[in-house]
Amino acid sequence: MTTTQSSISSTSPTPTVPSGSGRVANIVLDSFTEAGRHVRIIPRNIEVLIFATIQPVMFVLLFSFVFGGSIQVPGYPDYDQYLMPGIFAQTVVFGSVFTSVGLAEDLSKGLIDRLRSLPIVQSSVLIGRTLSDLVRNIITFIAMLAVAFVLGFRFEGSLTSAAAATALLLLFSYGLSWVQALIGLSVGSVEAANSAGFLWMFPMTFVSSAFIDTRNLQYAWLRTVADVNPFTQVTNAARALYNGTDPGDAVMWSLVWSIGLVVVFAAIATRKFKTSSE
Amino acid sequence: MVVPAVVTEGLKKSYGETKALDGLDLEVAQGSVFGLLGPNGAGKTTAVKVMTTLLKPTAGRAVIDGIDVREDPRAVRTRIGLTGQYAAVEERLTGRENLELIGRYFHYSKADQKARAAQLLEMFDLVDAGDRVAKTYSGGMRRRLDIAMSLVARPSVLFLDEPTTGLDPRSRLGMWDFIARLGDEGTTVLLTTQYLEEADRLAEKIAVIDIGRKIAEGTADELKDQIGGDNVRVSIMRYENIERAKEAIRTLCVGAVVQDPESPMTLTAPIRAGGGVVPMIIRALDDAGVDVMDVEVRRPTLDDVFLVLTGHGTQMPAEEESRT
Ligand SMILES: Nc1ncnc2c1ncn2[C@@H]1O[C@H](COP(=O)(O)OP(=O)(O)OP(=O)(O)O)[C@@H](O)[C@H]1O
Ligand SMILES: [Mg+2]
Numbered sequence: 071m072t073t074t075q076s077s078i079s080s081t082s083p084t085p086t087v088p089s090g091s092g093r094v095a096n097i098v099l100d101s102f103t104e105a106g107r108h109v110r111i112i113p114r115n116i117e118v119l120i121f122a123t124i125q126p127v128m129f130v131l132l133f134s135f136v137f138g139g140s141i142q143v144p145g146y147p148d149y150d151q152y153l154m155p156g157i158f159a160q161t162v163v164f165g166s167v168f169t170s171v172g173l174a175e176d177l178s179k180g181l182i183d184r185l186r187s188l189p190i191v192q193s194s195v196l197i198g199r200t201l202s203d204l205v206r207n208i209i210t211f212i213a214m215l216a217v218a219f220v221l222g223f224r225f226e227g228s229l230t231s232a233a234a235a236t237a238l239l240l241l242f243s244y245g246l247s248w249v250q251a252l253i254g255l256s257v258g259s260v261e262a263a264n265s266a267g268f269l270w271m272f273p274m275t276f277v278s279s280a281f282i283d284t285r286n287l288q289y290a291w292l293r294t295v296a297d298v299n300p301f302t303q304v305t306n307a308a309r310a311l312y313n314g315t316d317p318g319d320a321v322m323w324s325l326v327w328s329i330g331l332v333v334v335f336a337a338i339a340t341r342k343f344k345t346s347s348e
Numbered sequence: 349m350v351v352p353a354v355v356t357e358g359l360k361k362s363y364g365e366t367k368a369l370d371g372l373d374l375e376v377a378q379g380s381v382f383g384l385l386g387p388n389g390a391g392k393t394t395a396v397k398v399m400t401t402l403l404k405p406t407a408g409r410a411v412i413d414g415i416d417v418r419e420d421p422r423a424v425r426t427r428i429g430l431t432g433q434y435a436a437v438e439e440r441l442t443g444r445e446n447l448e449l450i451g452r453y454f455h456y457s458k459a460d461q462k463a464r465a466a467q468l469l470e471m472f473d474l475v476d477a478g479d480r481v482a483k484t485y486s487g488g489m490r491r492r493l494d495i496a497m498s499l500v501a502r503p504s505v506l507f508l509d510e511p512t513t514g515l516d517p518r519s520r521l522g523m524w525d526f527i528a529r530l531g532d533e534g535t536t537v538l539l540t541t542q543y544l545e546e547a548d549r550l551a552e553k554i555a556v557i558d559i560g561r562k563i564a565e566g567t568a569d570e571l572k573d574q575i576g577g578d579n580v581r582v583s584i585m586r587y588e589n590i591e592r593a594k595e596a597i598r599t600l601c602v603g604a605v606v607q608d609p610e611s612p613m614t615l616t617a618p619i620r621a622g623g624g625v626v627p628m629i630i631r632a633l634d635d636a637g638v639d640v641m642d643v644e645v646r647r648p649t650l651d652d653v654f655l656v657l658t659g660h661g662t663q664m665p666a667e668e669e670s671r672t
Pocket of ligand 1: 363366367368386387388389390391392393394395433542
């Protein structure tokens with residue numbers, strides 16, 4: 071290819087989207103391109119990643135040292151074994167906020183307009199974004215797991231169960247990423263996206279079994295809320311699998327919730343994205 | 349038959365009560381540079397967004413290279429390049445990566461992505477900065493990268509929404525050169541601007557829009573003619589001669605001879621465009637025994653056009669005045 075004799079442009083429009091690739095192939099290709107854009111930036115924004123990891127570590131230390139002596143959970147002589155999976159779960163949930171913040175940022179900077187003016191499959195903008203946030207969550211998870219091990223946390227069950235527990239957590243966070251995608255598309259600014267996320271993520275993760283046994287909650291209604299909270303199901307499933315105990319039907323409920331979130335919110339968010347031109 | 353690059357017919361777009369576009373008709377010839385001129389809130393960005401498939405019109409249609417934006421937005425997107433009002437570059441990627449990224453969206457091979465990126469970096473004077481993250485770029489560099497990104501796939505129509513707003517005078521001149529070059533090479537360019545000078549300088553045809561409607565259209569010269577031809581300003585040496593001067597030049601002018609309220613020894617009057625009148629004016633004054641200090645002919649600027657057409661001016665940034 072010669073670069074010397076080239077012009078900035080040419081009059082004859084070149085059909086630039088190669089034919090022969092079906093729609094599914096295009097979705098995959100475009101989503102990966104879009105995910106790649108975000109993933110490539112992760113190491114360049116290392117301080118964001120560091121803070122995203124420090125925060126759960128801080129939670130681990132705070133809860134373990136402050137409440138460690140006073141919180142007793144039946145079946146868990148060591149509170150840390152109970153607490154850590156809860157922190158893991160909370161961390162992946164908080165990680166989903168990157169989706170809404172990132173989308174809001176791209177929207178406000180006009181990058182979304184640029185993408186929408188390209189002949190790409192529109193939904194790939196959202197698929198790419200959520201996939202890249204999954205990658206980011208995996209990185210944070212690995213860092214957090216390392217710290218947890220240093221603090222004495224151990225997989226009491228098989229490695230397979232531990233892997234299954236991790237997969238359940240990440241799948242749940244992926245579902246929430248789609249919820250956050252809808253939020254990111256709906257609010258007007260990065261700040262609003264950030265606040266809107268924490269508005270429901272805090273209650274969701276605290277009114278749950280993440281840090282305490284829900285049977286110890288002082289109001290019956292609060293107990294009910296905590297027990298039906300999907301976050302409780304996911305935490306219970308992951309905790310049981312990490313500790314080698316029987317998760318009961320928590321695994322099933324986790325899967326139902328997570329897949330349900332992905333399906334429902336991907337549909338709504340994609341629709342919202344496509345109709346943003348009206 | 350050659351279809352126009354851009355056609356809009358009765359384009360309307362409302363945001364609730366606000367009519368951002370209120371029946372806009374445009375036609376942009378293939379290979380031309382077209383200027384959409386209007387003040388803040390005129391509907392320029394809205395028009396560009398409709399033409400580039402980002403917004404659906406409330407009514408009317410927009411057709412790019414013969415393709416209706418509503419019927420086949422994807423086909424339209426393969427033919428257009430959009431540089432929005434605010435530079436849309438990925439700040440944490442380098443200039444080169446930004447360009448390659450667009451190539452990837454167009455499913456170019458790795459080699460083609462790289463080659464095209466290198467080409468465009470060169471075209472837009474960004475070779476030295478090509479491997480720096482765009483966050484470190486100046487406003488002018490960022491804008492150039494932004495436009496380069498819109499050109500990766502060699503669009504047949506390029507939309508530039510206020511390409512020089514916010515640039516310093518020198519960067520603006522540089523940007524004008526780039527845009528003029530694009531026009532020379534045959535790309536159809538539709539640019540919006542609030543700068544009358546910019547439209548005058550770059551666009552072969554200009555549409556003036558205000559509150560969502562086209563209020564005038566033509567070449568810069570045609571627009572100037574709409575508010576009359578040239579104006580002459582005559583300054584004389586002695587005030588007592590003012591009435592005699594008025595009388596002397598009256599028949600040479602095509603309209604009323606008016607005394608400038610701010611400088612009473614100056615007369616202004618419209619004259620027929622084209623040469624010949626000024627020497628006659630000087631001679632007539634001389635014959636009448638009026639000592640002339642200065643005679644100046646002024647072609648109306650697009651500012652004047654705007655004032656006449658809309659009844660309100662455009663706000664011009666201070667930098668505009670200090671430039672020639
Ligand atoms: N999303 C929106 N919601 C409501 N009103 C809008 C929206 N976008 C634009 N408008 C209104 O539509 C009108 C035209 O706006 P537009 O952005 O097209 O103007 P413009 O000519 O690009 O102005 P500027 O020179 O400031 O960029 C304005 O009155 C604006 O307030
Ligand atoms: Mg605008």
